[in-house]
Amino acid sequence: MLRVSSLLITSVSLQGLGGGYYLVYRSRRLPQHVRLSVMAAAKQKRKVVRHAALVKCHLQVIGTGGGEVPPSLLLYTDSRRYLFNCGEGLQRLCLEHKIKLSKLQSFFITRLSWTNLGGLAGLAMALKGIGTESIHLYGSKALERFRKASQSFLARELLKLEMPESSVCSASPPQVYSDENLTITTVELNPGNEEENLSESDSDSSNGDVWSELRESPTKKPKLASPRLPGTVAAFICKLVDVRGKFNSQRATELGLKMGLLCKKLLEGESVTLPDGRIIRPSDVVGPKQRGPTFVVLECPHVGFIPSVTTHPQLQYDAFTSTDQSLVLVVHMAPEEVLRDEDYCRWMASFGENTKHLVLNGTQCPREVAMRASSKIQCHLHRMNPSVHHLPVIPEGETADKELELFRFLPRELVVFGKTLMNYHLKPASSAGVDLSGTLRPMEEDVAERMSEMRPPGSESHPDRDSGDPERASAVS
Numbered sequence: 160m161l162r163v164s165s166l167l168i169t170s171v172s173l174q175g176l177g178g179g180y181y182l183v184y185r186s187r188r189l190p191q192h193v194r195l196s197v198m199a200a201a202k203q204k205r206k207v208v209r210h211a212a213l214v215k216c217h218l219q220v221i222g223t224g225g226g227e228v229p230p231s232l233l234l235y236t237d238s239r240r241y242l243f244n245c246g247e248g249l250q251r252l253c254l255e256h257k258i259k260l261s262k263l264q265s266f267f268i269t270r271l272s273w274t275n276l277g278g279l280a281g282l283a284m285a286l287k288g289i290g291t292e293s294i295h296l297y298g299s300k301a302l303e304r305f306r307k308a309s310q311s312f313l314a315r316e317l318l319k320l321e322m323p324e325s326s327v328c329s330a331s332p333p334q335v336y337s338d339e340n341l342t343i344t345t346v347e348l349n350p351g352n353e354e355e356n357l358s359e360s361d362s363d364s365s366n367g368d369v370w371s372e373l374r375e376s377p378t379k380k381p382k383l384a385s386p387r388l389p390g391t392v393a394a395f396i397c398k399l400v401d402v403r404g405k406f407n408s409q410r411a412t413e414l415g416l417k418m419g420l421l422c423k424k425l426l427e428g429e430s431v432t433l434p435d436g437r438i439i440r441p442s443d444v445v446g447p448k449q450r451g452p453t454f455v456v457l458e459c460p461h462v463g464f465i466p467s468v469t470t471h472p473q474l475q476y477d478a479f480t481s482t483d484q485s486l487v488l489v490v491h492m493a494p495e496e497v498l499r500d501e502d503y504c505r506w507m508a509s510f511g512e513n514t515k516h517l518v519l520n521g522t523q524c525p526r527e528v529a530m531r532a533s534s535k536i537q538c539h540l541h542r543m544n545p546s547v548h549h550l551p552v553i554p555e556g557e558t559a560d561k562e563l564e565l566f567r568f569l570p571r572e573l574v575v576f577g578k579t580l581m582n583y584h585l586k587p588a589s590s591a592g593v594d595l596s597g598t599l600r601p602m603e604e605d606v607a608e609r610m611s612e613m614r615p616p617g618s619e620s621h622p623d624r625d626s627g628d629p630e631r632a633s634a635v636s
Contacts, residue, residue, distance in 0.1 A: 216340070216399060216586040217594070218454070218488075220517075221249055221258070223524040223577040228252050229274045230492045230519035230577075232456065233263075234397070236340040243267045243395065243456050244492075247277030250285060252529050256580060260286065264294055265336060267343065269458035269492065270392045271301035279305075283313055297335050297345065299391040339400065341451070346394040346473050350463040392464060394457040396473065398484060399585060404446030411444045452585050453484040458492040462500055469506040476509050486514050487591065488583060495522040499564045508568035516569070519577045523563070528602055529579045538609045550606055 216236050222228030222244075229246030240263040253260055263286065268275050283294055296302050336343040406426055408418070416422060416439065421431045430440045459468055472478060479486045489510065497503055498518065507516055518524065528534065528551065540548035565574065575583075575593055582594040 214586065217582050217584040218490075219258075220519065220577045220579060220581045220583075221252060222246055222529075223519050223527070223579055224492075224521035225524035226527040226529045226579060228529055228579070229277075230458075231275075232490065233258070238262065239264070239338065239340060241265050241267065241341075241343075243490075244269055244275040245277075245279040245282055246274050248530070249278040250282045252579075255530060255532055261289055264291060266294060266296050267336075267393075267395050267456070268296060268298035268302055269394070269456070270299060270460065271305060271390070276305060280309060280313060297343070297395075298393040299345075299347070301390055341400060342398045344396045344398075344473075346396065346471060348392040348394060348459075348464050348467040348471065349390075350461070350467070392458055392460065394455060394468075394474065396453065396455050398453045399451030401451045402449040404448050407444050407446065414439060414443065416444070449588075450483065450485050452487040452588075452591070453479065454488040454490065454585065455486070456490045456492075459497050459503070460492075460494070462496055465497065465500055465503050469502050474506075476511065486510060487585065488515050488517060490517045490519065492519050494520050495563075498523070501564060504565040504568045507565060512570070512573065515573050515575060517575045517577055517583065524577050527579050527599055529599065531599070531605060534602070534606060535609055538606060538613065542610070542613055550610075552602060552606070 214237055216234070219233045219235060220231075221233050222231040224230045228248045230244060231246055231249055232243040234241040234243070240260060242260075242263055242265070245266055245268070252258070260282070266279065268279075286294060296306065335345050403426065406422065411418075411422060411425075414437075415433060415435075416425075421433075421439075422444075424431050425439065425441045425444055428441050430438055432438050455474070457468065457474075459465065468474060476486075489507070491498070491507075493503075498520075534551040537548060537551045541550050578595065578598045580597050580599060582597060584590045584592060584594055
């Protein structure tokens with residue numbers, strides 16, 4: 160039995176016709192869901208090899224922490240997708256707002272917590288259904304515990320939860336990811352105070368005696384170990400590939416070059432020698448390359464991590480300028496107490512006026528209802544009984560207009576507070592910046608439109624009542 164993308168060949172026979180033999184295939188069409196799965200799997204297997212420059216690239220805010228989805232980002236490129244944190248509700252939001260995740264294979268997790276990993280298991284199994292063979296996790300060493308805990312139901316033949324050897328951050332951050340689009344490195348961050356950086360063995364041994372205490376005295380309340388702050392946090396430095404310069408065909412013609420292998424070598428940075436002995440260098444016919452922008456995804460969950468962030472050598476302004484990197488954006492997944500710290504604000508201001516800062520937290524970012532489909536049901540219930548079912552209105556909370564300590568050090572135009580489905584364009588340079596065209600509209604407008612589309616109770620049309628016959632209408636009433 161042979162399988163192709165859309166047909167299932169059940170039998171093959173030889174039949175004679177006009178002195179020759181021909182193959183006769185008897186086939187039936189595969190079900191649609193099987194064909195789609197096979198086609199998606201074949202598409203995933205094809206390796207993308209791009210020699211052209213990365214044309215378009217942008218970040219999309221999936222969750223801000225101010226709604227149903229924790230802070231998370233999705234990076235779009237021409238050939239791949241990259242997800243930073245995968246909290247609970249992310250898959251539902253992407254399904255409702257038609258965010259395609261078919262090219263997603265790499266997950267970058269800032270720290271081991273339910274806030275950042277709650278939706279990974281469900282999303283991984285959904286990716287398996289569309290043909291993804293394996294997904295890769297990048298982050299701190301603690302992710303190995305998650306991989307071992309989930310391998311019983313995630314590590315199947317068609318889906319492998321892998322952690323490459325270079326995906327774990329260490330004292331000297333390695334290059335954890337590199338492809339045709341970008342290079343991502345990790346930076347390890349730890350709590351600064353010794354009393355906050357408790358060992359896992361102390362906490363586990365203290366909580367391990369809970370069950371023995373309950374057996375001895377069921378009425379006595381056991382003593383639990385003091386809660387620990389998050390352990391290692393991974394920050395990601397993302398450098399997009401450089402765009403090579405444009406080839407000057409007119410200048411190449413003047414030098415006696417013909418389009419072909421020699422021009423290809425010049426584009427790849429190699430010098431060529433002409434038959435008359437002249438040496439043509441790439442700088443003679445190729446323009447200067449354009450540096451790819453760099454952005455940082457950083458989580459500082461507590462003030463105890465501030466010394467590690469502000470003093471880390473790879474997170475300083477000089478570290479980017481010395482390597483000829485253009486830092487355009489720093490994403491801060493940090494609570495309000497961190498943004499009010501003076502040392503942290505000074506560190507943000509040290510990057511200068513060419514770097515913008517995107518803040519994602521549940522306090523400064525607008526409170527939004529991202530799952531708008533549920534509001535339709537609430538509107539129907541309100542129409543039936545307004546006294547019991549209220550309209551889905553969001554109470555106004557603390558927003559980005561609230562004064563913060565960082566505005567003493569940074570201009571307001573350099574600080575962007577995230578909104579759900581907001582885009583930040585990185586390439587091309589002509590359209591770089593914030594794009595709010597795809598964000599959610601105010602909840603009040605959405606509710607007003609849904610209510611206007613609904614008929615009031617008792618106004619449903621009836622064929623006898625609307626027929627114009629008084630006798631039939633009175634019989635119905």
